[in-house]
Amino acid sequence: MAAKKIHFIGGGQMAEAIIRANISKGINEAAQFSVADINEERITFLSETYGIEAAFSQEEALATADLIILAIRPQDDLAGVGEAISQYAGSGTAVLSVVAGVTIQTLGGYVGGQERPIIRVIPNTLTDTGLGYSGAALNVYARKEHVDDFLNGFGKVQYLEESLIDIFTGYGVAGPNYVYYFIESLADAGVLAGLPREQAWQVALENVAGAVAMLRHSGLHPRQLLDINNSPGGVGIHAFYELNNSDFAAGLQRSVKAAVKRTTELGQVRS
Ligand SMILES: NC(=O)c1ccc[n+]([C@@H]2O[C@H](COP(=O)([O-])OP(=O)(O)OC[C@H]3O[C@@H](n4cnc5c(N)ncnc54)[C@H](OP(=O)(O)O)[C@@H]3O)[C@@H](O)[C@H]2O)c1
Helix, strand or coil, X not given: CCCCCEEEECCCHHHHHHHHHHHHCCCCCHHHEEEECCCHHXXXXXXXXXXXECCCCHHHXXXXXXXXXXXXXXXXXXXXXXXXXHXXXXXXXXXXXXXXXXXXXXXXXXXXXXXCCEEEEECCCCHHHCCCEEEEEECCCCCHHHHXXXXXXXXXXXXXXXXHHHHHHHHHHCHHHHHHHHHHHHHHHHHHHCCCHHHHHHHHHHHHHHHHHHHHHHCCCHHHHHHHHCCCCCHHHHHHHHHHHCCHHHHHHHHHHHHXXXXXXXXXXXX
């Protein structure tokens, strides 16, 4: 069953992006959200900007919430927040955490209740577009129905084993960064070859969007489309030869491996 009352603890950048996307996509109404933040200005801002509930006691918000979202930073007072949740929230109330690097086991120690549904999420940051996957790991008491609508309100979701969260972070959630950099480099290549910047930029964007649409539309593997485009001794295969000489694929793959490794290192520092 979809959550009716959703209470955020921490009303910073991530909470705002999630709330904004959920409301604008029509998944949740503003009245379903409440936010607690030690910074009063954030509550006022979120209330005035999005119309979410501002006047409530923490006790009441936790007692009536169907879903509690932990959106504070790893170094913030998780123990204090967990104590309040244990004290006021029903033992079956699901807690969803976007706090980077904090495991379900650690969260369980904070938010109490042996049978509490806990969902650890690495949120997608393409929130306003409705695209991009968040990764969600559930403990044994959590069910997809607790969070599916909510998570699909700011993109899409893939459910996964918690052991894959770091890989999902370095590869998937960091994913737009690789694409942004590719697009920037491609547009620079157009400028280097002599096209005006704006034209090079528009062509790069269109080609990236078009290539994705073509892969989806045709159902073909990239190599099959490359074979169609690369005629013998032609333009495409000459360009491809240089790209291969540049260590392009291995460089990208090393970059993803470095991101995954760093995610794990940061998680170890926090646990
Ligand atoms: N931003 C992203 O792109 C992103 C992506 C993936 C995951 N995350 C995760 O999302 C979480 C939030 O990140 P963020 O970027 O939204 O951080 P943020 O903008 O710093 O927001 C955190 C908010 O929580 C408040 N806060 C701190 N302790 C609190 C407490 N005990 N009770 C209530 N509110 C408290 C902070 O207030 P003060 O500033 O006054 O301390 C701040 O307003 C982090 O754990 C991060 O790892 C973020």
